[in-house]
Amino acid sequence: MNDGGQTSTGKLFTQVYRQRTEKIKESDRFKRRIAGYLSALENYSASDLRNYLRIETGHTVPIRNLSLDWDSYFKAIPFEEVLDQLTLIGRQFLATDVTRRGTTQSGSLFKDWHNFISRAIEEENLSYSVDKKCGLHYSVDEHFSAERQSIILGLSGSRYQAVRKAIEESFGHFEGQPQDLKSASRSIFEAAETLTKIMFPGESGLNSAAIKNSLTSAVNRLYSDDPIAVRFSAQIVRSFDSWVNAVHVYRHGQQTHEPISVPIELATAALSAGVSFIRWLAFLDEALIAKGKERTSKAEPIKLEES
Structure with missing residues (x-):
């Protein structure tokens, strides 16, 4: 309800009460x-x-x-x-x-x-x-724009340079003229795939097998002391797997003579979800690195002072 507060003071009637x-x-x-x-x-x-x-x-x-x-x-x-x-x-x-x-x-x-x-x-x-x-x-909504800025700022350092580049390319395709929603979806996938390969050098690509073989086991190791977190993260991993398979539909060539574009509502969802998953993967990457250093530190032999 518009009650004449600061958000509506001085605005035209249609701008306040007409359905947006x-x-x-x-x-x-x-x-x-x-x-x-x-x-x-x-x-x-x-x-x-x-x-x-x-x-x-x-x-x-x-x-x-x-x-x-x-x-x-x-x-x-x-x-x-x-x-x-x-x-x-x-x-x-x-x-x-x-x-x-x-x-x-x-x-x-x-x-x-x-x-x-x-x-x-x-x-x-x-x-x-x-x-x-x-x-x-x-244009995209303010929340969408904020997500973009947040993920770019969060992926600092040379380790994530290629990931940042792919994200910027994705949004560049989304906001460009002409708008290229298929390339936008492909680039956000490339960002997620690049980060996955950084985290797990043995994986050659991002697919269900990589998620099952590397990501799931990494998550289980990270939350090994917290069964609830393991169950919660398992659902996120499944959602990420579904997102990967969904974007794959537009990544590959289509059996048609006419070029196929991605509907804007699907491209927006792909980018928004992709940014969230990439942010989550980056957090996991840093947490796994920190846990690895902690394990290495604990495993170092104690040096005895010479008598």
Whole structure:
């Protein structure tokens, strides 16, 4: 229930009380808002921006009543090209800001533009995010993004360098344009497989046999003094095995002439679960290393002092 607290204070009625369903990829209203912003904008060279967009995209902003007709312009082009325009306009505004430095003209066209499109995307519930250079990317929820940052920070040191690289590649494919969800799923599997081979050098790959032969026995050794932890971890191992077999479906070639992509909801689940399993494996790896050192330390012979 919205009770007028700080989270809803000052927001539009529809932003607070309208049901927020799954994020959308296209919006005519968003186009109109972008057109309205540019139409109302002052203190910039409209002709320079028009020429720049024509050079970079091949599209020409029409002129109506001696002014640029942004409404007609954005209405006529596909939405994915509108996203390109947001970035290009940001570049032109940034260049304009640079030429104005040291002059009496104040403010930042680029900063204001970046802030506006970021806010408009959020308010229109679009499935995109804006980077610091006005590049547009497919967005994921905050929890998903936090998972990514957390696992990268947790996998520190040269031992996990290849694992970090595969994770970054996975999210790069997920957020890239065009979005490559199949490669994203493959890369997160590669990260898990790389970590498994680091933990168990005798394993040549990540599959059910490797999990049964190496991971299960390692977990049993680690929790040998805690039967409840053994039972609990056994269920996690089974879940990890199921995840491995699920991702294998898209890792291998398909018997079809048409390229097969991974539905975004499945790719999101694959990455989210994969990150959790990789974090768990890294913890096991460090715990096993520590236990091995402890065992080695206890096994060292006692040195007697010479008389």
